[in-house]
Amino acid sequence: MTESNPQLRALHWTDLPSAVREAEDLLASGYMQMGNWTLGQACFHLRVVQDCAIDGYPWYFALFAPLRPIVRRTLLPRVLAGNSPRGIPTTSIYVPGNDLDDSVEVAAFAESTARLLNHSGPYHPHPGFGRLDREMCEKIYTRHAAHHLRFLCPKT
Incomplete structure (x- = not known):
């Protein structure tokens, strides 16, 4: 990380x-890293989060289902507006390791995205937002990607 309060x-x-x-x-x-994660780490995180829409979420995420109406009403508008909160800890399954290869993870993110967009069945309910249609699912994951990739600035 290069700065404590980067632009x-x-x-x-x-x-x-x-x-x-x-x-x-x-x-x-x-790229210049302005946050805690490298490109590979960000792409790993984006991939494993969006893969759950097709593959399903860990069983214990269902424990938070009663909170979905509150989370959907309070957090979803912020996410869609591109104003996701910063620094919120995530569950360990979504935290990338320190030894990831950028090129491998970018390719895996691309494959995951193609899989998500070509998926013809329903998506598993999002832990915070509940059932999502195709359009909303893509919007959320697009905003999620923008949130994380904004911490990486191109060198050229």
């Missing part, structure tokens, strides 16, 4: 493939 990039995409292109561009250009 972050404003990233506003309308689709998830744009986030993949940004990750690929960062890989090609090199």
Whole structure:
């Protein structure tokens, strides 16, 4: 991490493939890390979070289902507006290791995104937001990607 209070990039995409292109561009250009995670770590996190929409979430996430109406009403508007809270700890399954290869994780994020967008069945209920249709699911994951990739600035 280079700064304790960095000026972050404003990233506003309308689709998830744009986030993949940004990750690929960062890989090609090199980047300055303004947060805690490398490009590989951010892409790992984005991939494992969005894969759960198809593969399912750990059983214990269902314990938070009674809170969904509150979370959907309070947090979802912030996420969709590109104003996700910073520094909220995540569960350990979503925390990347320190030895990840950027190129491997960018490719895995791209594959995960293609899989998500080509999925024809229903999505598993999001732990915080509940059942999501295809459009809302893509919006949330697009905003999530913007939240994390804004901490990485291209070198060129």
